[in-house]
Amino acid sequence: MDDVQEQQTGQDTAATGATVPAVPAAPGGEVSSAPTGSAPASAAKAASRAVADAEGPPKMYRRRSGRVVAGVAGGLADHLGVRVVWVRAAFAVLAAFGGMGLVAYGLLWVFAPQQSRDEPGTTESPRERQQAFGLLALGIGLTVVGGAITGLFQGWVGLPLAVVMVGIAVVWREADESQRRRWRQGARSGVAGAVLGDRRWSAFVRVLAGVALVTTGIGVIVLRGSNFDQMQFALISVLATLVGVAVLTVPFWLRMVRDLGEERRARIRTEERAEIAAHLHDSVLQTLALIQKQAESPREVARLARGQERELRGWLYGPSGYGQPATSDLQESRGSLAQGIAAACGEVEDTFAISVQHVVVGEAELDEPLAALVQAAREAIVNAAKHAGVEEVSVYAEVEPTAVTVFVRDRGKGFDPEAVPGDRHGLADSIRGRMERNGGTCRLRTSPGEGTEVQLEMPRKVNVKTAQGAT
Amino acid sequence: MTDSQQPREPVSVFLVDDHALFRAGVRAELESITEEVRVVGEAGSVAEAVAGIGRARPQVVLLDVHMPDGGGAEVLRRLRPELPDVVFLALSVSDAAEDVIAVIRAGARGYVTKTISSKELVRAIVRVADGDAVFSPRLAGFVLDAFADRPGSEPISDPELDLLTPRERDVLRLLARGYAYKEIASELFISVKTVETHVSSVLRKTQLSNRYELSRWASDRRLV
Numbered sequence: 001m002d003d004v005q006e007q008q009t010g011q012d013t014a015a016t017g018a019t020v021p022a023v024p025a026a027p028g029g030e031v032s033s034a035p036t037g038s039a040p041a042s043a044a045k046a047a048s049r050a051v052a053d054a055e056g057p058p059k060m061y062r063r064r065s066g067r068v069v070a071g072v073a074g075g076l077a078d079h080l081g082v083r084v085v086w087v088r089a090a091f092a093v094l095a096a097f098g099g100m101g102l103v104a105y106g107l108l109w110v111f112a113p114q115q116s117r118d119e120p121g122t123t124e125s126p127r128e129r130q131q132a133f134g135l136l137a138l139g140i141g142l143t144v145v146g147g148a149i150t151g152l153f154q155g156w157v158g159l160p161l162a163v164v165m166v167g168i169a170v171v172w173r174e175a176d177e178s179q180r181r182r183w184r185q186g187a188r189s190g191v192a193g194a195v196l197g198d199r200r201w202s203a204f205v206r207v208l209a210g211v212a213l214v215t216t217g218i219g220v221i222v223l224r225g226s227n228f229d230q231m232q233f234a235l236i237s238v239l240a241t242l243v244g245v246a247v248l249t250v251p252f253w254l255r256m257v258r259d260l261g262e263e264r265r266a267r268i269r270t271e272e273r274a275e276i277a278a279h280l281h282d283s284v285l286q287t288l289a290l291i292q293k294q295a296e297s298p299r300e301v302a303r304l305a306r307g308q309e310r311e312l313r314g315w316l317y318g319p320s321g322y323g324q325p326a327t328s329d330l331q332e333s334r335g336s337l338a339q340g341i342a343a344a345c346g347e348v349e350d351t352f353a354i355s356v357q358h359v360v361v362g363e364a365e366l367d368e369p370l371a372a373l374v375q376a377a378r379e380a381i382v383n384a385a386k387h388a389g390v391e392e393v394s395v396y397a398e399v400e401p402t403a404v405t406v407f408v409r410d411r412g413k414g415f416d417p418e419a420v421p422g423d424r425h426g427l428a429d430s431i432r433g434r435m436e437r438n439g440g441t442c443r444l445r446t447s448p449g450e451g452t453e454v455q456l457e458m459p460r461k462v463n464v465k466t467a468q469g470a471t
Numbered sequence: 472m473t474d475s476q477q478p479r480e481p482v483s484v485f486l487v488d489d490h491a492l493f494r495a496g497v498r499a500e501l502e503s504i505t506e507e508v509r510v511v512g513e514a515g516s517v518a519e520a521v522a523g524i525g526r527a528r529p530q531v532v533l534l535d536v537h538m539p540d541g542g543g544a545e546v547l548r549r550l551r552p553e554l555p556d557v558v559f560l561a562l563s564v565s566d567a568a569e570d571v572i573a574v575i576r577a578g579a580r581g582y583v584t585k586t587i588s589s590k591e592l593v594r595a596i597v598r599v600a601d602g603d604a605v606f607s608p609r610l611a612g613f614v615l616d617a618f619a620d621r622p623g624s625e626p627i628s629d630p631e632l633d634l635l636t637p638r639e640r641d642v643l644r645l646l647a648r649g650y651a652y653k654e655i656a657s658e659l660f661i662s663v664k665t666v667e668t669h670v671s672s673v674l675r676k677t678q679l680s681n682r683y684e685l686s687r688w689a690s691d692r693r694l695v
Contacts, residue, residue: 309586317567355586359612359647362619394608394649398615407648453648 062108064115066124068132069169070176072108074124075115084124085131092139096146101139102165114176160220167213174206283311303353310346337364337404340371341397344378348393352385355392362399364460369438373406373458376442379430380408380454388412388452403459411451417444431456481506482600485529486513487520487546488562489538493585497533500589508596520546524557530600534579536563536570547577558599562592568613572685576678581605603667604674611646614677617685632680635673642669 060079063071073091077084095101124132144162222234287308294300338360345356364370377395384393390412397406431454435442440458484501486494498510512527514520517540524532524546534543541548543561550557561579563570564586571582580599583592584607595605606614618635635643638659645655652670656663677685 317565357608357649359608361612361615361647396608396612396644396648398644398647409649 060108060112061115062112068129068136069105070109070173071114072105072112073132075112076108085128085135088132088135092135092142095139096142098146099143102143106168109172160217162217163220164214164217167210167215167217170210170213171207174203174210177203279315283308283315299353303350306353306355307346307350310349314342335366337366337370337374337397337399340366340374341377341395341406344374345381345395348378348381348385352382354385354390356381356385356395357392358395358397360397360399364399364404367461369440369458369461370404372434372438373404373440373456376431376434376440376456377406377408377454379434380456383431383454384408384410384412384452387415399460401460403457405458406456407453408456409451409453414446414448414450414452416448417446481509482531482596483511483527483529484508484596485511485520485524485527485532487515487524487532487538487543488513488535489515490535491515493535497592501593504589505593508593517541517545517549521549524550524554528554528557530558531596532557532559533562533596534559534574536561536565536574543574543579544577547574547579551578558602560595560599560605562587568616571610571613572617572677575610575674576685578678580674581607582610583607584609602671604670606643606646606670606673608647608649611643614673615640615643615647617677617682618680629681632676633682635676639669639673642666643673646670 058079061075063074063078067074073087074084077087080087091101091105093101094104219235287304291301291304294304341358341360345358348354349356366374377397381393381395384390388410390410392410394409395406396409397404432442435456435458438458440456442457443455444452445455446452486497488494488497494513494515498513501508501510511529512523514523517538520532520534532546534546536543538545543559543563547559559579561571561574561582562585563574563582564584565571575582581595581604583595583605587595587607598605615635618633618640641659642655645658650658652663652666655666659666
């Protein structure tokens, strides 16, 4: 049953492909329409968009790229799945009937939204562009001729009307431009920005010129045949009316500006909230769920809680965390000593389910000896976690001008260094050996019952001094 | 001396934290493990705290750093001038340097994190009640860091306040390494009383010094 339907739709597509030379999925259609330029691609895009806007009928969008005036013809062609040249020709022909083509074009310009930035742009061949300009000229010509024949434009109305049209086109195009600019820059300008983009002077001049053209055209049409006094009077009354309207609508404009700002702030807040919610969900909620499952094992619960606490703390207060300004002066290269120590402590906390308190004073960039120092410290913490039998280990690292010292201390069992069997090489190799290979020293303070403290010291290279100062 | 076992009046404690659950937990723990401390009241907001502490007159206030309406620093600012005898011990989940330094500079006598064990919390309360300062290892680390001599740091205007003595530095280092006062005393061959004096002196410098790092942390929180 399903198969049959599948075939049915397949045939349908093939049929459409044959009538409209478009859909590339249809084998028959593809062959016949292959040489006709960009039409198949655009039709396919229209089809895919129709699928995307599954709710309601597919919407028409004006083309963003590859347009001549406002992308209306291109958009309509995409929407209908026909070649753009036919649409343009239709507009041109319609223009002959009392300028209907122009009016239709204008209405579509106003009411059809521009394709958004995310859509892939359409490219047009130079030949198509040439055709487009030709058809545009033809449309204008036909309008004038048609107007002259039908006597729609008596006398010299035609010229001012044309001036008005050009003015309107200029301003509207600028509005499209500014919208595109805002897409590029991520929408953060106000009302002025909505009209002028980013208050660029060229845009301002263009809008002003458009307004001047429209005003002149309308003025000429209205005042034609009147004498100078009447004109003056009319101008003054128009100005007075405009001022009156402006004053009356001030609250409205103010509210619009405020609403815009309010809306933008609300959007930023929502995004912020969404980010926090997402983070809390990924981290805290997951951990809480795990903790509920592990409720019988206090050790595991403590381990989970500690790991989660460290992660959240890092996110809130850490150098690259949520609460910090975006630009951090921490060097990115190999990480810092503090980061290295924190990472080592966190690792041991997670592995051995103990708590490792670490304090780092001063800051230094991790070079090779310091990386070895961190490794040695990690080894010492692991030893404490394994053998001391305590829940807490303290780590203290201090960066001094000439050396970096690290202390790893527990209050556990302690041991007699003389009595350590020779085959246990944790301390000898991984700590002492590592330190000495890099020019550092390792001292040990312990005795049974007194806890253990491993003291590590690594001399610093003199030229690393500059890396201080970040906390 | 705090380690003496002779019976004494329990220290009256007031809890300020905006999480009721946390207050209940601390109160239960304190009351179950020791006779040395008695909880005399609690508050969940800055306004409640200001009113409640004025009424209850506790010896020690356990103060949460993060609360709506300005947090612990705001409580300190409002109450310190009126009640100079009440001692504040900051208790917080935050380990951020700004928070720690800010609340110390606002007048708290110590700073401990909420993960502290109940036994240590009691010890800290008794210690601040006796007029000493309580430095967690992390706070000691921050203070050392803030007083460190850096190549680019500002010139010292008041050596009395802006520099730590070598001894104070030693004491802070050992504190940061997790040593208890008694251990520090035996390590440095001084008495516990002397250790306490050094720590109090460091606290005073932390509160009063105008060193750039300190005032920067404080002014980030608009305390100065």
